[in-house]
Amino acid sequence: MYDLIEIQNAVKAHLKPSRYIHTLGVVAFAEKLAEIHGGDLEKVRVAAWLHDYAKYASDGEILEILMANDLMIHPVVENHLNLAHGQVSALLAKEKFSIMDDEIIKAISNHTFGCPHMTLTEKIIYLADGLEENRKYEGVENLRELAFKSLDQGIIAMSTSTILYELKQGHMIHENTILMRNSLIAETKVEVS
Numbered sequence: 370m371y372d373l374i375e376i377q378n379a380v381k382a383h384l385k386p387s388r389y390i391h392t393l394g395v396v397a398f399a400e401k402l403a404e405i406h407g408g409d410l411e412k413v414r415v416a417a418w419l420h421d422y423a424k425y426a427s428d429g430e431i432l433e434i435l436m437a438n439d440l441m442i443h444p445v446v447e448n449h450l451n452l453a454h455g456q457v458s459a460l461l462a463k464e465k466f467s468i469m470d471d472e473i474i475k476a477i478s479n480h481t482f483g484c485p486h487m488t489l490t491e492k493i494i495y496l497a498d499g500l501e502e503n504r505k506y507e508g509v510e511n512l513r514e515l516a517f518k519s520l521d522q523g524i525i526a527m528s529t530s531t532i533l534y535e536l537k538q539g540h541m542i543h544e545n546t547i548l549m550r551n552s553l554i555a556e557t558k559v560e561v562s
């Protein structure tokens with residue numbers, strides 16, 4: 370069984386101050402979304418605390434951990450291994466902090482790119498990572514309001530904004546982000562015009 374106090378102390382000692390402040394923001398925003406939308410507060414808290422644990426792992430460490438766990442190196446992360454920090458944080462959450470709950474592990478693992486058919490905890494962590502109070506970008510206020518009303522509509526709108534940004538940067542788009550957005554549009558039958 371994990372110990373939340375131990376996790377909090379380890380995260381504080383492990384992260385740079387700016388990343389720690391972001392993590393506190395993700396915890397607070399995730400708690401708020403869980404309260405509004407009936408999420409599991411305990412699971413959401415643990416996932417939020419650990420979601421960026423591997424943010425400062427070196428490329429070598431990331432490669433080593435992924436390969437030791439027989440995980441493929443996705444083309445999107447191949448030249449930017451740090452983008453795999455969610456997957457690595459999830460593996461470390463299991464190894465170092467004895468987190469065995471699959472919903473928590475998947476929420477940590479999928480927080481960067483999202484994933485189709487996410488659980489409530491995954492949806493909350495995906496949104497909280499992009500919308501916590503320290504995030505400053507055009508449109509973030511509207512996205513927050515939307516997420517308070519509907520997690521699915523919040524995710525559709527936030528992933529639209531992420532995809533547009535990445536396209537403009539000339540970056541590849543992870544298919545999980547596209548599949549997540551497609552599946553939510555199909556389920557909710559609302560397209561963003």
Ligand SMILES: [Fe+2]
Binds near residue numbers: 455481498
């Ligand atoms: Fe992250």
Ligand SMILES: [Fe+2]
Binds near residue numbers: 391395420421498
């Ligand atoms: Fe994050």
